[in-house]
Amino acid sequence: MTSIAEISDEPKFTIKAVCDQTGILPVTLRAWERRHAVLKPHRSENRYRLYSEQDVALLLWLKNRLDSGVTISVAANELHGMLANNIWPEAVLPTPSASKFTPKMPPDEYARTLYDALVHHNEVRAGEIFNEIFSGFDLMNLCTQVLSPALVMIGEDWYTGKISVTTEHFASAFIRGKLLSAFQNFPTRRGSSYILVGCGPDEQHEIGSLMMATLLRSDGYRVEYLGPDVPVDDLIDYAHYEHPQMIILASSMESSAVELKNVQAKLQRLRPVPIFGYGGAAFVIKPSLRQEIPGIFLGETMPEAIEHVHQLLKKSR
Numbered sequence: 044m045t046s047i048a049e050i051s052d053e054p055k056f057t058i059k060a061v062c063d064q065t066g067i068l069p070v071t072l073r074a075w076e077r078r079h080a081v082l083k084p085h086r087s088e089n090r091y092r093l094y095s096e097q098d099v100a101l102l103l104w105l106k107n108r109l110d111s112g113v114t115i116s117v118a119a120n121e122l123h124g125m126l127a128n129n130i131w132p133e134a135v136l137p138t139p140s141a142s143k144f145t146p147k148m149p150p151d152e153y154a155r156t157l158y159d160a161l162v163h164h165n166e167v168r169a170g171e172i173f174n175e176i177f178s179g180f181d182l183m184n185l186c187t188q189v190l191s192p193a194l195v196m197i198g199e200d201w202y203t204g205k206i207s208v209t210t211e212h213f214a215s216a217f218i219r220g221k222l223l224s225a226f227q228n229f230p231t232r233r234g235s236s237y238i239l240v241g242c243g244p245d246e247q248h249e250i251g252s253l254m255m256a257t258l259l260r261s262d263g264y265r266v267e268y269l270g271p272d273v274p275v276d277d278l279i280d281y282a283h284y285e286h287p288q289m290i291i292l293a294s295s296m297e298s299s300a301v302e303l304k305n306v307q308a309k310l311q312r313l314r315p316v317p318i319f320g321y322g323g324a325a326f327v328i329k330p331s332l333r334q335e336i337p338g339i340f341l342g343e344t345m346p347e348a349i350e351h352v353h354q355l356l357k358k359s360r
């Protein structure tokens with residue numbers, strides 16, 4: 044991630060523009076400046092406050108700390124302590140669609156443009172595209188209409204030999220990194236429904252699971268992302284102590300999907316018993332697998348799966 048120290052400190056934004064970008068009310072921003080000295084905006088010749096991109100980044104960092112449960116006093120003291128030791132916090136990604144950016148292209152063209160940048164290993168251009176789509180689309184459309192189609196094109200080209208394994212790994216690692224950063228920047232709400240999300244045993248294709256974890260955390264759930272290749276017995280032991288309301292595992296390969304057969308039976312030993320949901324390409328390609336795996340198949344598409352989770356947790360409450 045980018046250190047806030049690396050972001051431009053050139054004053055150029057009015058207080059209205061800053062509040063539009065951050066979602067912080069003007070009266071709140073002025074109070075933070077007056078009581079906690081979190082910013083020292085530049086004064087233009089006509090005495091208007093002007094803020095820099097660095098100021099916006101600091102405000103987003105503070106807002107993220109507040110969303111995680113700390114007070115503004117604590118967050119401001121943390122910031123002053125870091126800066127006093129010449130330590131700058133890392134920039135926080137803004138919430139999707141929080142800015143006023145209007146997409147320059149439809150989603151399918153962004154998918155193609157992102158694909159082109161990634162297969163040419165142009166990380167700078169890919170980063171610029173990601174910043175545009177993150178600002179211009181809501182998170183669901185970003186995942187389903189831009190990132191997923193780009194990944195499908197990359198996967199097909201790898202399968203047919205048009206691109207190398209190295210290129211496929213580079214592209215997947217780039218998208219995984221961006222999603223993981225977004226996931227970690229959404230606040231963890233301790234009082235909300237607790238969900239564990241990961242991949243079935245031996246399953247290494249994790250981006251679909253990471254998308255689901257990010258979407259669910261953005262919806263306000265307390266989500267832990269467990270990554271690829273989650274051993275069933277270790278998962279059961281962890282759930283025994285942590286008491287999640289729901290566990291979600293995904294498999295794109297049939298060999299991984301069949302490893303989920305005993306999950307539901309093992310979860311029945313826990314009290315309370317968590318809801319077990321599953322999905323992934325294996326269950327779409329071979330629908331008969333759904334009859335072999337006890338639990339709840341969440342759906343063939345990401346929007347369907349997310350809505351199914353909402354309904355299951357609402358019902359359980």
